[in-house]
Amino acid sequence: MAIAVLGSLWRAAIPGVGYWLSANAAAIVALLAFALQGHAHASQWLTLVASNVLMAASLLLVLEGCLRFLGRRTRPWPAYLGLVAVLFGISYWTFAAPNFNARVAVVSAYHASLCVALAVLMLRGRPSNRPRYSYYFVAGAALLLVAAHTARGFMYGLGWMTQASLLQVSPSNVLFLALGILASPCLSIGVVMLAHDRLAERLERLANIDDLTGALSRRAFLAAGDALLDASRRSRSPLAMAIIDIDSFKAVNDKHGHATGDQVLSHFATFIARNLRTGDVFGRLGGEEFGVLCPATSAAEAVSLLDRLRARLAATAPHERPCGLRYTFSVGVDRLRGDESLAQLMARADGALYAAKASGRDRVMTA
DSSP, X not given: OHHHHHHHTGGGTOTTHHHHHHHHHHHHHHHHHHHTXXXXXXXXXXXXXXXXXXXXXXXXXXXXXXXXXXXXXXXXHHHHHHHHHHHHHXXXXXXXXXXXXXXXXXXXXXXXXXXXXXXXXXXXXXXXXXXXXXXXXXXXXXXXXXXXXXXXXXXXXXXXXXXXXXTOOOHHHHHHHHHHHHHHHHHHHHHHHHHHXXXXXXXXXXXXXXXXXXXXXXXXXXXXXXXXXXXXXXXXXXXXXXXXXXXXXXXXXXXHOHHHHHHHHHHHHHHHXXXXXXXXXXXXXXXXXXXXXXXXXXXXXXXXXXXXXXXXXXXSOGGGSGGGOOOXXXXXXXXXXXXOOHHHHHHXXXXXXXXXXXXXXXXEEEO
């Protein structure tokens, strides 16, 4: 089932999905090999060595997928060395000195260590802007496997339990197998949840972020504005708004082409976003028009802030500008008054912007 769901996400190019698909495929082959134990024509190389190594590799692939999902490029080389150690350990205690308990101990130790790494990765690597649930779900499933494999490894490694085959019936063995049966599919469900969270993140970004400039979309900017208006009224703190327009932008498109115009928009948005204060909200209202919301800021303070940005852009070296073009911007500013709506505040700031344009452009004016 996990393969079917993850396969449907393959074309979405979500990092890690390929590893998770491979992990589930390896687990299926390993379980089929395990099931052949006791069959007259089944080799122990298949039913014991290959099956155990494939199951261990399956968990390693889950870890690799989670690393890629979180943007980590380094490989867990100690885990690969551990997999080689598992191969030699299983082979030795199967053919050279047959010992079921030793095989269980080495496999359980390896699984437990990988699950610890996976749980730590999920808890520490979770993006702060994403919901916690799917990350905690994977970490919880990994920790459940840690508990099961640690207990199993100690009990068999110290000789507190003895048996001759994996499927030998005993209360403790049934318990450990049940934990494995429950926790492993939970891990698969968890990575499917992670993949769907990444899809949700992409959809949210498409809805809230302007693709060209990286600024908030108009809808997201207005939503942030309504929230800031409510907060300003509750705290009785000032709120300023600036509407910014790139001067003579149509001439840039007509003379240099729309590709250059797009570069100017992107450069301008990046410049403004980098030079605003923490807490200020920046969005694209449409075309070459942008908005800035400045909480806990008076109109005079907002004018001072935007005028500094205007002067800083004018002082930018030609090689730092798109195609070396010099461009300017005009700004209209006003503050929140009484119980007015965001639309009323925007209308006055927009009126100030038109006044700035009419006064010769490349300036900041208040309503």
